[in-house]
Amino acid sequence: MKTIGELIKIPINKGRKCSECGREYVPKEYKNIGIVYVPGCTCLKKKQIQEEKRKQRIYNYALLKQRLKDADFPYDTLGKRLKTRTCENIETAKEYIEKFKPRTRQGLYFVGPVGNAKTTLAVCIGKELIRKGYRVKFIVFSQAIRLLQSTYGNKNQLDFMEQVKELAKYDLLIFDDFGREAYKDRTLTDVADFVNYLYTNMNNIIITSNPEMVEKIKQIPDFNAMFDRFFQMTKRKNFLKTSYRRCSE
C-alpha cells in the first residue's frame, strides 16, 4: 500500500517560510505520511507561548479586579496596601498572610477604640490574600445579620442556610464592627446558627470590634456560648492608640 506522501507526490508545506524570521521549512519524515516540511526555527512556538502568557495575564488581572470588587471593601480603603502601613499589629498581619491556609479556623480579632486602624489593617490583609488567589468578603457584622435575615422575606431568593453557605464559601470573612448590632427577637439564634456553621466548616474570620461593644454584648443573657465559639476561632490583638487617623495619616 502506498503512503499518503507517495500519492500526493509534492511534500506537504514544501517551500513554506517562517512568517517571523523568514527561514525556510525543513523536511521531516513521518511514518505513513512521508515527508512534511516543518519550521526549522522555534519562532512560532515562542509566539504561541507569549500569546498564552498574555492571555493568562489578562485573565489574572480581570479575576483580581473581579475579586476585589466582590470583596466589597469600604470606599475609604481604596488604594490602601499593606506595604504602606505603619500601624500597630503590622507584623501579625504579615505573618497571617504568610501562613494563611483556607479552612483552618485561623482568625484574628482586632480590638481597639474608634479610628480606622483595625478596619484598614483587616482590609489590607484581605487585599493581599486576594492577590495570592484567595476569595475574601468584607462585611459589617450588622449587615451580615441583615443579609441573613433578608432570607425570611421574598427579596432574597436563598433560604437562611443557603445564604449562610454562600458566605461560608469565602476563604476569609472580615466582620467589621462586631457588637454594634442589636440583639432582639430571633437575632441571637440566627447569629448562633451562623457562627456554629462557620465554626464547623473551619472558616477563617477576622473580626474588628470596640472594647465597649464587646462589654455590651457580654451582658446579653445566653450570649456567652456563642461568644466563646466566635473567639475560639480567633486570636485577640489589641490596638491601643486612640485614633489612627490622628496619629498616622
Ligand SMILES: [Zn+2]
Ligand atoms: Zn522563524
